[in-house]
Amino acid sequence: MDDNREPEERRTAEPTAWEAGDAKAWIAVPTADDDKYSRGVLGMVTGSARYPGAAVLGAEAAARTGVGMIRYLGAPHATEQVLRRRPEIVSAPGRVQAWLIGSGMSADDRSDDDARRLAAALDDGTPLVIDAGALDLVARAAGPVVITPHYRELAVALAAAGGGAPTPGAEEIRADPGGWAERAAAALGVTVLLKGHTTHVVAPGRPRITVTAGPAWLATAGSGDVLGGVLGALVATHAAAVAEHGYDALAALAATAAWVHGRAGESASQGGPVVALDVAEAVPAVLRGLLAGS
Ligand SMILES: NC(=O)C1=CN([C@@H]2O[C@H](COP(=O)(O)OP(=O)(O)OC[C@H]3O[C@@H](n4cnc5c(N)ncnc54)[C@H](O)[C@@H]3O)[C@@H](O)[C@H]2O)[C@@H](O)CC1
Numbered sequence: 001m002d003d004n005r006e007p008e009e010r011r012t013a014e015p016t017a018w019e020a021g022d023a024k025a026w027i028a029v030p031t032a033d034d035d036k037y038s039r040g041v042l043g044m045v046t047g048s049a050r051y052p053g054a055a056v057l058g059a060e061a062a063a064r065t066g067v068g069m070i071r072y073l074g075a076p077h078a079t080e081q082v083l084r085r086r087p088e089i090v091s092a093p094g095r096v097q098a099w100l101i102g103s104g105m106s107a108d109d110r111s112d113d114d115a116r117r118l119a120a121a122l123d124d125g126t127p128l129v130i131d132a133g134a135l136d137l138v139a140r141a142a143g144p145v146v147i148t149p150h151y152r153e154l155a156v157a158l159a160a161a162g163g164g165a166p167t168p169g170a171e172e173i174r175a176d177p178g179g180w181a182e183r184a185a186a187a188l189g190v191t192v193l194l195k196g197h198t199t200h201v202v203a204p205g206r207p208r209i210t211v212t213a214g215p216a217w218l219a220t221a222g223s224g225d226v227l228g229g230v231l232g233a234l235v236a237t238h239a240a241a242v243a244e245h246g247y248d249a250l251a252a253l254a255a256t257a258a259w260v261h262g263r264a265g266e267s268a269s270q271g272g273p274v275v276a277l278d279v280a281e282a283v284p285a286v287l288r289g290l291l292a293g294s
């Protein structure tokens with residue numbers, strides 16, 4: 001059948017599958033001239049009294065992905081758990097090159113302190129990875145945003161957006177995840193990473209990217225918190241690329257994070273069950289293999 005659409009329309013309709021070679025180009029390798037600050041600092045406002053574990057999982061994953069420094073700014077108990085697991089992490093405020101916010105938080109149970117920390121990150125103007133319990137705040141971000149919802153969370157984010165954004169139910173999104181990732185990117189004006197067996201990544205108005213890299217064993221609690229940490233570290237170490245290429249760079253980084261997360265899941269699983277922390281711990285070997293070209 002003849003395709004009578006304009007070239008631009010045809011181009012944006014066809015998804016691209018993200019592969020190892022694409023991912024490799026978005027891993028920042030430190031050079032002899034680098035120090036911890038030049039590599040990039042990730043700020044994290046994640047976890048809560050209800051979900052301290054999500055903060056630990058995201059911090060572990062970000063640290064294992066490679067970043068100059070992590071500043072974790074969260075609730076006291078979550079901070080204690082994060083520092084117990086990763087003493088390298090700094091709990092003092094300061095400059096960062098990217099933020100990861102919302103994993104392990106709940107929009108309906110936000111403490112005043114968390115609201116203040118989230119507001120500071122949203123006002124900062126640096127790139128933001130927005131997950132889970134901060135997805136109602138997307139419109140308040142001053143900097144460029146990539147969101148990392150699953151189906152139910154994307155429904156929540158669209159419902160919170162207002163301004164004529166479509167408001168599908170979670171089941172509608174589950175039935176057409178690629179289409180809804182595209183519509184959400186257009187409506188929210190941000191890069192969307194919609195999680196699932198196939199993960200769909202879309203920058204506003206750009207062709208969709210698909211990533212199918214991990215086993216279904218990854219459908220386990222905390223797996224998405226690990227993905228958030230991987231993506232946070234990748235964004236923090238690519239501040240210059242995000243400044244230059246904006247939402248396209250965030251899409252490439254998001255697809256790379258999904259690919260690395262999927263392969264880490266595969267490596268941790270070996271055909272059997274995984275726990276989220278094992279996925280985070282498998283990330284360095286996946287990156288080593290990727291950089292070595294294997
Ligand atoms: N270890 C941790 O601290 C973890 C924290 N997590 C955090 O938990 C928060 C909520 O994430 P979710 O992905 O669960 O959010 P969702 O909004 O997808 O899930 C909550 C909803 O799931 C439904 N539900 C609950 N139990 C169910 C059951 N047994 N069967 C069927 N449906 C059920 C209910 O409608 C509930 O309101 C996020 O902030 C997330 O980051 C999760 O990532 C899991 C691990």
Ligand SMILES: Nc1ncnc2c1ncn2[C@@H]1O[C@H](COP(=O)(O)OP(=O)(O)O)[C@@H](O)[C@H]1O
Nearest residue numbers: 150195196197215216218219221222223224225
């Ligand atoms: N059936 C599946 N096959 C492969 N990967 C999956 C499957 N289901 C979920 N995942 C992946 O596991 C992660 C689950 O994230 P999420 O739903 O946020 O869980 P949590 O909130 O418990 O961390 C995502 O990265 C998603 O892509």
